[in-house]
Amino acid sequence: MNVTTISLKYFFFALTIIGALLSFYYRSLVSKTSPGNKNREKILGNMKDPISWRExxxxxxxxxxxxTAVSFVIFLYFLLFSRTGTLSVTYLIIYIVLIAASLYFVKSNKKSTDA
Structure with missing residues (x-):
């Protein structure tokens, strides 16, 4: 199965936007829960381990x-250097699996520290 490079261009652009929003969200959570911030108690509440949560x-x-940076570079490549054509969907699946694996390892690292 193949995907056109035009649709891949917009897919990576969407991933760039989503990644930027997620990055901003996580950074704002970390900054709002820093010591001395007035929103710290609202967010953390009665959390058991807020330090590992912040990490x-x-x-x-x-x-x-x-x-986000990788997706933006790939988007720019498809925008500026790629000609119209098709690409195997296997590359797209591998990219998504790599993103999911990196997020899974952060979550599994949390579980291993709780034991």
Whole structure:
């Protein structure tokens, strides 16, 4: 099965926007829960381990920034250097699996520290 490069261009543009929004969200959570911030108690509440929660959100923001940058570079490649054609959907599936695996390892790292 093949996908056109035009549709891939817009797919990676959408991933860039989603990644930027997620990165902003996680960074704002980390900054709002920093010591001395007035919103800290509203967000953290009675959380058991807020330090590891902040570290995990910080890691998620960096991972989101990384995949945002990669998606933007791929978008620019398809926008500027790629000609119209088709590409195997296998590459797209591998890219999505890599993103999911990187997010899964952050979540599984949290579970291993709780035990």
């Amino acid at each position: 995990r959100n910080s890691k998620l923001s960096y991972i989101s920034m990384f995949w």
